[in-house]
Amino acid sequence: MGKSGAGKTSMRLLIFSNYTANDTRRLGATIDVEHSTVQFMGDLNLNIWDCGGQHKYLDNYLNEQKENIFGNVEVLIYVFDLETTNKDSEYMLYDECLHSLATYSRDAKVYCLVHKMDKIPDPEKKAQTVELYRQALAKRSDLFRPEVFGTSIWDQSLYHAWSQIVYKMVPNMATIEDHLNNFRRLADATEVALFERATFLVVCSASVDPSTALKKYMGVSQSIKTYRFTCGQLQLPFQSIEMRNKNYSLFIEPFTKSTYILVITTDPDIEPAVTKANINAARNHFVKLAD
Amino acid sequence: VLAHQRGSEKLAERRVLFMGLPRSGKSSILSVVFENAHPYQVISILPTQERVVYHMVTGIEIYDFPGIDDYAENQFSNAVDPSVYSGDTTALVYVVDSQGDIQGSLVTLFSVMRVAQAVNEQLPIHIFIHKVDGLSEELKQDIQQDIQQRVLKNMGYENLNSTFVYFHRTTIFDESVREALSRVVQRLVPRYQNLENLLNSFCTKSGLDKVFLFDVGTKIYLSMDSSPTEPQLYTFSCQTIDAMVDMTLVLLSDITGATEDDDDMTMQRTVVGLDSNTKIFIYHINSYLALFCVGSAQLFRQKSLLEFNCTKIAKAIRQMLPT
Ligand SMILES: Nc1nc2c(ncn2[C@@H]2O[C@H](COP(=O)(O)OP(=O)(O)OP(=O)(O)O)[C@@H](O)[C@H]2O)c(=O)[nH]1
Ligand SMILES: Nc1nc2c(ncn2[C@@H]2O[C@H](COP(=O)(O)OP(=O)(O)O)[C@@H](O)[C@H]2O)c(=O)[nH]1
Ligand SMILES: [Mg+2]
Known part of the structure; x- marks a missing residue:
């Protein structure tokens, strides 16, 4: 949900279809609601409703269509265009949406994305802007306690936010994460992450140094996603990568039915063949756990 | 990489x-x-x-x-010193x-050709038929044919030598311009013939399908083995290199001890698995050159042998190409 031009369709196509940021320049306004279904982590069906943000549609959602739109919602993602000229009317619209959501889907989870962050080049100002939104929104939506992310289709921030969003939707993720941590220790790896097959979003990770890890996985995930699309177009389906240099060894391989695994080792004494054997040994265990 | 130059400064030998x-x-x-x-x-690039x-690796310079606005009138020799065309x-x-104005562009080309061939009859002249993005396949072919005919016909009239004239269709929106540039510089690389022989023997002896020697930074290939190349392969190689470089940069960004201009990429080896049959092996031979090898998955069962061969070839190339 969000006003017209905020970037909803762009982000949907970036994450769930193989659009690049440049491709989105050609998009027109969304007519009414565009429904799509995405298979995620094997058997999780995400029904995504991209609600066109022009006035006539918004009025309709908040009146005649109220129950249809706001009933049975698991997650509401509200997109704010940070360049909006009229913040008050934006917030008013947001309040109305949450009000309807409270009526029909009290248990929904709400995320607010402050979008087009690329328009603010200065990192400090970026953080300030998101913080301002966070404070303003905290004052409004007492029932839902929304999480706020700054995002842009021009960098990894969008992947970051979406990874966090879907992470919470996958059942037993905490267990999988525990086991992934175990695997990392047993294999003497520095980093291990699981990518969801269809979207390449990072769904789970274990790292020696979690503070910088997520950013790295996002970067890797985005490069591979683009590359995999290229391979697919040439009928050369992408399978795996093994990379070694003086700093690290990296492996990306198909893992369970619905995931790829990324393993990075930095200890030069660990033979790549051993890491590969470890990945194969862990696969069966995770197949039982995850799929 | 780039520097502004006065018209009078001397040009490099490989250019x-x-x-x-x-x-x-x-x-x-x-x-x-x-x-x-x-x-x-580049939409807003200034004249x-x-x-x-x-500056390119191996001492090649691109000027x-x-x-050129109205060369013909301006007495073309005033604008450019004819000696720039000399040398093999x-x-x-x-x-x-x-x-754009194809007719006007060709008129200027002819006056450049006259001056150039008077100085150097064997000068390779590569005509980039540029900005072909957004044109239909048919139109592209028509335009190329039209230009080709006009150029060759005119050269015939003027008794110019058309043996070393080449045509390339290019656009900056895909890899065509890099591919065309690769063709241009290939023959300027020191000892290019030996280099090609070396890659040929490496390719057959290792059982590979194709080998390129890439300048990783520009994705221009300096040489390749002479087996036939599948049309999409070059573009795909560029995209593969892009993806691997992107990934490496992300990963190196916070590894302690890794520095930007250091030889972190040196000694990097990457294997990319495609369908169950094809693999790619990228072997960095110094911080800017890499061997790009395409082969069957079968071959990679004996990866250490392939790697050993690469080590030998890399050593030979390092000796052949000045850095
Ligand atoms: N600079 C910048 N532009 C963006 C970003 N995300 C989307 N855009 C641009 O914003 C424009 C509108 O995007 P859409 O995705 O069509 O907007 P929407 O929210 O779906 O609009 P409606 O369908 O009318 O509700 C497009 O031209 C996008 O390229 C971003 O992160 N940064
Ligand atoms: N459509 C299209 N435009 C291009 C292409 N290459 C360059 N241009 C545009 O052509 C214009 C002139 O380019 P410029 O490099 O300044 O030309 P120069 O004077 O020959 O150096 C710029 O606006 C570019 O964006 C191309 O491959 N396709
Ligand atoms: Mg839309």
């Missing part, structure tokens, strides 16, 4: 000259290839006032000349805007 009408796309091509500019960034030089390691690239 590529970029010429063409103003706004034909010369500077755009060079900033996309050598400065990694995004094709959308070139003074000659600009780009971007200011657009010189190549000329003439950029024609396929969506």
Whole structure:
């Protein structure tokens, strides 16, 4: 949900279809609601409703269509265009949406994305802007306690936010994460992450140094996603990568039915063949756990 | 990588000259290839006032000349000193805007050709039929045929030698411009014939399907084995290199001890598995050159043998190509 031009369709196509940021320049306004279904982590069906943000549609959602739109919602993602000229009317619209959501889907989870962050080049100002939104929104939506992310289709921030969003939707993720941590220790790896097959979003990770890890996985995930699309177009389906240099060894391989695994080792004494054997040994265990 | 130059400064021995009408796309091509500019960034590029030089590995220099407006009238020799065309390691690239004034561009090309061939009859002249994005396949072919005919016919009239004239269709929106540039510089690389022989024997002896020697920064290939190349393979190689470089940069960004200009990429080996049959092996031989090998998955069962062969070839190449 969000006003017209905020970037909803762009982000949907970036994450769930193989659009690049440049491709989105050609998009027109969304007519009414565009429904799509995405298979995620094997058997999780995400029904995504991209609600066109022009006035006539918004009025309709908040009146005649109220129950249809706001009933049975698991997650509401509200997109704010940070360049909006009229913040008050934006917030008013947001309040109305949450009000309807409270009526029909009290248990929904709400995320607010402050979008087009690329328009603010200065990192400090970026953080300030998101913080301002966070404070303003905290004052409004007492029932839902929304999480706020700054995002842009021009960098990894969008992947970051979406990874966090879907992470919470996958059942037993905490267990999988525990086991992934175990695997990392047993294999003497520095980093291990699981990518969801269809979207390449990072769904789970274990790292020696979690503070910088997520950013790295996002970067890797985005490069591979683009590359995999290229391979697919040439009928050369992408399978795996093994990379070694003086700093690290990296492996990306198909893992369970619905995931790829990324393993990075930095200890030069660990033979790549051993890491590969470890990945194969862990696969069966995770197949039982995850799929 | 680039520096502005006065017209009078001496040019390097191995050189590529970029010429063409103003706004034909010369500077755009060079900033996309050598400065990694995004094709959308060059829309507002300013006209070139003074000659600009780009340095390539192996001592090749690329010169971007200011657009030639009305050479014919200006007594062309005033604008460019004819000696720039001399030497057997010189190549000329003439950029024609396929969506612009083709007739005018060719008239200027002919006057450049006259001067150039008077100095150096064997000068390779590469005509880039540029900005072919957005044209239908049919129209592209028609335009190319039309230009080709006009150029060859005119050269016949004027008794010019057309043995060393080549045509390339290019656009900055795909890899065509890098591929065309690769063809241009290939013959300027020191000992190019030996280099090609070396890659040929490496390719057959290791049982590979194809080998390129890439300048990783520009994705120009300096050499390749002489087996036939599948049409999409070059583009795909570029995309593969891009993805791997992107990934490496992300990963190195916070590894302690890794420095930017250091030889972190040196000794990097990457295996990419495609369908169950094909694998790619990228072997960095120093911080900017890499062997790009395509082979069957079978071959990679004995990866250590392939790697051993690469080590030998890499050593030979390091000795052949000055850094
Ligand atoms: N600079 C910048 N532009 C963006 C970003 N995300 C989307 N855009 C641009 O914003 C424009 C509108 O995007 P859409 O995705 O169509 O907007 P929407 O929210 O779906 O609009 P409606 O369908 O009318 O509700 C497009 O031209 C996008 O390229 C971003 O992160 N940064
Ligand atoms: N459509 C299209 N436009 C291009 C291409 N290459 C360059 N241009 C545009 O052509 C214009 C002139 O380019 P420029 O490099 O300044 O030409 P120069 O005077 O020959 O150096 C710029 O607006 C570029 O964006 C191309 O491959 N396709
Ligand atoms: Mg839309």
